[in-house]
Amino acid sequence: MSLTRTPAAVEAVAAAPPREAGRLRRFVRGEAAFGYLLMAPVLIYLGLLLFYPLLLSIWFSLTDASTGQPFASWVGLKNFTDLWSNETFRLALRNSFIFTFGSEIGKAILGTALGFLLLRRFRGKRVLRALLVLPWTVPVALTTLGWLLLYDPTFSMLNRTTGAIGFPYHPNWLGEPVPAMIAIMVANIWRGFPFSAIILIAGMTSIPADILESAALDGAGFLRRFHYVIVPMIAPILFVGLLFDLVFSFTDLSVVYLLTKGGPENTTHILPELAYQNGIQGGDLAQGAAISLFMLPVFVIACVIMLRILRRREI
Amino acid sequence: MASDALDVSTQATAREAAPWLSRGRKDSIVTWLGMIFFLVIALFPIVVMAITSFKQGSDIIDVQTPPLWFHRLPTFSHYVYLFEQTKFLTWAWNTIVISFFTVVITLILAVPAAYALARLHFPNAENFGIGIFLTYLVPPALLFLPLTIILSRYVNLIDTKWALVVVYPTFTTPFCVWLLMGFFKTIPVEVEEAARVDGCSRLQAILRVVLPLSVPGLLTVAIFAFTLGMQEYIYALTFISNSLEKPVTIGVTSDLIRGDEYFWGELMAGALLAGIPVAILYNFFLDHFVEGISQGAIK
Numbered sequence: 215m216s217l218t219r220t221p222a223a224v225e226a227v228a229a230a231p232p233r234e235a236g237r238l239r240r241f242v243r244g245e246a247a248f249g250y251l252l253m254a255p256v257l258i259y260l261g262l263l264l265f266y267p268l269l270l271s272i273w274f275s276l277t278d279a280s281t282g283q284p285f286a287s288w289v290g291l292k293n294f295t296d297l298w299s300n301e302t303f304r305l306a307l308r309n310s311f312i313f314t315f316g317s318e319i320g321k322a323i324l325g326t327a328l329g330f331l332l333l334r335r336f337r338g339k340r341v342l343r344a345l346l347v348l349p350w351t352v353p354v355a356l357t358t359l360g361w362l363l364l365y366d367p368t369f370s371m372l373n374r375t376t377g378a379i380g381f382p383y384h385p386n387w388l389g390e391p392v393p394a395m396i397a398i399m400v401a402n403i404w405r406g407f408p409f410s411a412i413i414l415i416a417g418m419t420s421i422p423a424d425i426l427e428s429a430a431l432d433g434a435g436f437l438r439r440f441h442y443v444i445v446p447m448i449a450p451i452l453f454v455g456l457l458f459d460l461v462f463s464f465t466d467l468s469v470v471y472l473l474t475k476g477g478p479e480n481t482t483h484i485l486p487e488l489a490y491q492n493g494i495q496g497g498d499l500a501q502g503a504a505i506s507l508f509m510l511p512v513f514v515i516a517c518v519i520m521l522r523i524l525r526r527r528e529i
Numbered sequence: 530m531a532s533d534a535l536d537v538s539t540q541a542t543a544r545e546a547a548p549w550l551s552r553g554r555k556d557s558i559v560t561w562l563g564m565i566f567f568l569v570i571a572l573f574p575i576v577v578m579a580i581t582s583f584k585q586g587s588d589i590i591d592v593q594t595p596p597l598w599f600h601r602l603p604t605f606s607h608y609v610y611l612f613e614q615t616k617f618l619t620w621a622w623n624t625i626v627i628s629f630f631t632v633v634i635t636l637i638l639a640v641p642a643a644y645a646l647a648r649l650h651f652p653n654a655e656n657f658g659i660g661i662f663l664t665y666l667v668p669p670a671l672l673f674l675p676l677t678i679i680l681s682r683y684v685n686l687i688d689t690k691w692a693l694v695v696v697y698p699t700f701t702t703p704f705c706v707w708l709l710m711g712f713f714k715t716i717p718v719e720v721e722e723a724a725r726v727d728g729c730s731r732l733q734a735i736l737r738v739v740l741p742l743s744v745p746g747l748l749t750v751a752i753f754a755f756t757l758g759m760q761e762y763i764y765a766l767t768f769i770s771n772s773l774e775k776p777v778t779i780g781v782t783s784d785l786i787r788g789d790e791y792f793w794g795e796l797m798a799g800a801l802l803a804g805i806p807v808a809i810l811y812n813f814f815l816d817h818f819v820e821g822i823s824q825g826a827i828k
């Protein structure tokens with residue numbers, strides 16, 4: 215027995231029969247094994263259908279694979295350099311950022327306003343909330359059909375309605391490049407702003423009232439409470455929500471695919487939709503994979519930031 | 530001191546306590562104006578869809594009349610057409626089957642993992658938890674191409690609804706693990722220990738004590754996975770071209786648009802009929818979604 219041990223530890227060891235200590239060790243070992251056993255299904259499943267495809271995608275992008283001939287020969291970075299010199303691709307890359315950040319700003323403004331409104335107390339709130347989140351809760355592919363009708367060049371419900379109230383701007387929404395970009399962003403903002411509101415509500419309601427109370431009792435004025443208590447507490451939630459939303463916006467093809475399919479004249483492609491058109495419909499698996507991998511950096515950055523938030527909450 | 534305490538109680542109660550009535554009234558006017566503004570924005574496209582779905586064909590294409598009301602008698606003909614002349618019921622059934630099995634697989638994968646992460650101490654538990662949360666961020670847009678190859682070359686499931694059943698848990702499971710973890714943590718360890726003192730094995734304690742206590746949590750997770758399965762678009766679009774295997778989101782959006790010809794009445798009828806049940810179901814989940822998000826970020 216080492217001399218550095220404290221008397222209490224010595225006593226404890228002396229008190230515990232050796233058999234007891236062995237069982238403790240066995241128990242801990244058993245718990246670890248049990249833990250891994252319970253984790254195994256999900257880890258194997260995600261490994262096979264998430265990580266393996268990701269690696270496969272990287273492999274495809276370095277070959278000349280097609281959907282008919284997926285295991286083809288190595289071409290190095292050719293697919294990426296080809297894409298970089300491709301006008302349509304570069305426009306799609308630019309559009310992806312415009313689409314995502316434009317939508318995000320719109321969603322943030324509308325979502326914040328709606329979130330603060332829904333934090334108030336008033337009659338009929340539950341019913342109103344259910345109606346107000348409809349753009350988010352009805353499947354996006356189905357509501358986008360509604361936008362297709364609103365933007366239709368002949369029957370455009372939007373132009374006919376705005377015309378009726380005297381609004382002067384009546385473009386062929388999906389037929390001209392700039393209106394088409396605006397059109398897909400408006401549909402995407404409409405689809406997503408209730409989610410931004412929900413995130414804001416989640417943030418605000420997560421601040422326990424007693425924390426605010428004790429801050430006030432300690433003599434903190436509203437500004438100090440806002441700066442030192444409210445902001446640090448809701449910021450991680452807003453950030454997590456924003457990250458999810460950014461990744462979803464950046465990688466969702468349904469709105470663009472259903473409304474413009476990249477038209478008119480390839481001016482509104484975004485990365486996921488272009489990857490689908492080239493990779494599946496065009497059968498150029500390698501190029502499709504390369505296009506989708508251009509989205510990987512955005513995902514990785516989002517992951518790193520998320521990781522930092524998640525780690526920080528542990529401390 | 531007392532007034533200070535009042536000052537920090539929630540905004541709403543402060544408003545109620547305020548004797549200055551006109552301010553309360555001003556607040557409620559702002560609330561209602563805001564509500565009307567957002568209701569118009571949120572509901573305009575949906576109302577247009579609903580009205581169009583009940584309009585006669587000749588009324589829909591009549592561009593001379595104001596679009597937001599009926600100029601000929603409303604009709605159910607588009608709904609009837611949907612049931613009698615299209616595969617709408619097959620698509621709806623496919624969606625239910627796909628979502629149901631997605632829920633089953635999600636629960637089988639998520640429940641054990643969530644229990645392990647919430648209760649057991651083992652090396653790297655923390656890292657596994659965070660890793661699973663991060664996989665929720667992996668976008669389908671990165672995976673649909675390689676998954677197409679896997680589903681057609683490795684297992685012959687492509688172009689069947691089972692392809693979707695196999696793949697959908699990739700995006701439902703991570704968030705469900707995270708949510709269930711929170712639920713399990715709210716069940717006191719003592720309850721489980723008591724069961725074990727009474728002679729239950731660890732597994733029996735889980736099955737007989739922990740799971741029955743977490744039924745609300747399991748239900749929430751099931752609803753969440755179900756609605757996500759019903760909403761999905763990219764994988765269904767990529768994997769399924771056989772009309773008989775399509776879920777409703779793909780059936781309505783691809784089979785009712787033939788070339789340049791749009792069957793507006795049927796399209797809108799199909800979209801609403803398929804979409805509104807999803808929205809109702811999602812609504813049950815909303816409060817828990819809020820909890821899940823905040824839990825991921827702060828607790």
